[in-house]
Amino acid sequence: LRVSIARLRGPVSPSFLYGYIPTLVQDQAGAKDFQLQGTYGDVIRIRAPLGENRLLLMDPKALHHIFYNSGYRYSKPTGIRVILGAVLGPGLFYAEGEDHRRQRNIVLPGFGSRELRSFVPIFCSYASRMTAYWRSIIAADNSDSAVIEVTSWITRALLDATGEAAFDYQFGSLDNSETDLAKAYAHMALNVFGVPSKLALLVLCAMDSWLPESVSQFLTNIPVPRLNVARNVNTISTKVAKGLVDDKQALLLEGKSNKDIMSLLVKANASEDRKKKLPENELWAQMNTIIVAGHETTTNALAWTLLELARHPDVQTKLRTEVRAYLRKRAVSELTADDFDSMPYLTAVVKESLRFHPTLHHAYRYACEDDVLPLSQSIIDVDGKVLTEIPIPKGTYVFCSIAAYNRNKEIFGVDADLYNPERWLEGTVKPRNDTSIGVYANLFTFIGGKRSCTGWRFALLEMHAFVTELVNGFEFKLTADAHRIRREPCAVVTPTLEGEVDKGPQLKLKVKIAS
Numbered sequence: 001l002r003v004s005i006a007r008l009r010g011p012v013s014p015s016f017l018y019g020y021i022p023t024l025v026q027d028q029a030g031a032k033d034f035q036l037q038g039t040y041g042d043v044i045r046i047r048a049p050l051g052e053n054r055l056l057l058m059d060p061k062a063l064h065h066i067f068y069n070s071g072y073r074y075s076k077p078t079g080i081r082v083i084l085g086a087v088l089g090p091g092l093f094y095a096e097g098e099d100h101r102r103q104r105n106i107v108l109p110g111f112g113s114r115e116l117r118s119f120v121p122i123f124c125s126y127a128s129r130m131t132a133y134w135r136s137i138i139a140a141d142n143s144d145s146a147v148i149e150v151t152s153w154i155t156r157a158l159l160d161a162t163g164e165a166a167f168d169y170q171f172g173s174l175d176n177s178e179t180d181l182a183k184a185y186a187h188m189a190l191n192v193f194g195v196p197s198k199l200a201l202l203v204l205c206a207m208d209s210w211l212p213e214s215v216s217q218f219l220t221n222i223p224v225p226r227l228n229v230a231r232n233v234n235t236i237s238t239k240v241a242k243g244l245v246d247d248k249q250a251l252l253l254e255g256k257s258n259k260d261i262m263s264l265l266v267k268a269n270a271s272e273d274r275k276k277k278l279p280e281n282e283l284w285a286q287m288n289t290i291i292v293a294g295h296e297t298t299t300n301a302l303a304w305t306l307l308e309l310a311r312h313p314d315v316q317t318k319l320r321t322e323v324r325a326y327l328r329k330r331a332v333s334e335l336t337a338d339d340f341d342s343m344p345y346l347t348a349v350v351k352e353s354l355r356f357h358p359t360l361h362h363a364y365r366y367a368c369e370d371d372v373l374p375l376s377q378s379i380i381d382v383d384g385k386v387l388t389e390i391p392i393p394k395g396t397y398v399f400c401s402i403a404a405y406n407r408n409k410e411i412f413g414v415d416a417d418l419y420n421p422e423r424w425l426e427g428t429v430k431p432r433n434d435t436s437i438g439v440y441a442n443l444f445t446f447i448g449g450k451r452s453c454t455g456w457r458f459a460l461l462e463m464h465a466f467v468t469e470l471v472n473g474f475e476f477k478l479t480a481d482a483h484r485i486r487r488e489p490c491a492v493v494t495p496t497l498e499g500e501v502d503k504g505p506q507l508k509l510k511v512k513i514a515s
């Protein structure tokens, strides 16, 4: 098969030096993907700096091949990896190949369904503590409503919930936003990964495609503001992690040990079996990884859910009616995971929010060997040749578009571009089959295969707990500046306000005590 990815169709590059990369990544998350998908289909050639060809991919079969059939033959690109390594250390996000397999086998048992279901009371309790603060803000206004910037509250509630569930540790950031850890994490994604300048993108592309890994590693030591933030987060969170590990080790020596994820990791660290062992730096890195992967992602997933509820009052009312009818009938003080499963519209709203606003809009992959990608639908290249598969040379960089896959009309229905939870109840979504992607509901949101999100059940339980508490207690309405809300691409898709991006994450909603 004699085709080169250079002959695939794609947008014209505005610059030889920078290629199309700034246009792709400086726009709002997913915006260019949706536009290009409409013009070129599910496989798009993107020019990178100096004429390099990359792929923007949303074809289901090709993505299934990369994530399910290829083992570790597609790795994370070096630039992204070494920066993640600088923030989080050599944990799951950073590791590749055998290191990754070993780490994942040790970490996964902590994320089993039974273990996580036992965390539901913790999630419900932090949701209710957060809403108690909201009630006092509203009461202080002497009214029945107030405008609240919801992301700063949710992020602290989830930092605390993650700390208690995963590490049996109280971060206390809901009660005190000035703790070192809460301060380090505030705005971290935006400050490290927020829209980079053209020059920064050029350096990142060089790290990904041309420079040896050792040089890229060295470059992460350069004292520029973004990397200073990354290193600062790593220093502070590693200090907390070391303290925690010492505490858990002391408990273990006394023969006491808890069921939280950290206790499990510390036990693994004490193992004599090399395959089950995590060296200490990897142990600290897992904690950093779980905190960052755990709370930034779910915070934004919840923020986008509240925004869509404010945009769709009919959905919000229907959801509140279901939740209240169920809570009245159940009349218990503590909800369980089974209770969430008994509210189908709640689950439909959560699924639709995760589909429409995947918190990570791209997964970045790099072909470590020559390969051939099978396609769901044939494509036509610039020479008019019909292709049913495409050869991928070693070293090809692939932007796997989670955002665009989640809007595939064959899978999610002809109105996939609209927010509509009913699709999950009306049987519109194609049932899962052998070539489906994703660990949950046919969604690519948590990706799939060997590197799928380990915390997807954790996130779902948190989302169900928080949405139940929030819609039961409050009505959400848009404020006058809602038209300025941006889907800011900064590793996780974060709401910001046009013209005020430098102020950090912002989602202001009118929050009214629900009648």
Ligand code: HEM
Binding pocket: 092, 093, 104, 162, 166, 289, 290, 293, 294, 295, 297, 298, 301, 358, 359, 360, 362, 363, 364, 445, 446, 447, 450, 451, 452, 453, 454, 455, 456, 458, 459
């Ligand atoms: C709505 C919330 C969440 C979303 C959308 C999400 C999404 C993702 C995605 C897309 C990846 C793969 C990234 C890649 O390989 O390029 C990932 C990995 C990961 N996630 Fe999540 N995540 C969420 C919540 C969580 C939570 C709550 C935790 C832990 C408490 C967690 C822990 C992890 C870890 C440890 C990895 C690395 C897995 C590996 O490489 O083996 N995530 N997540």
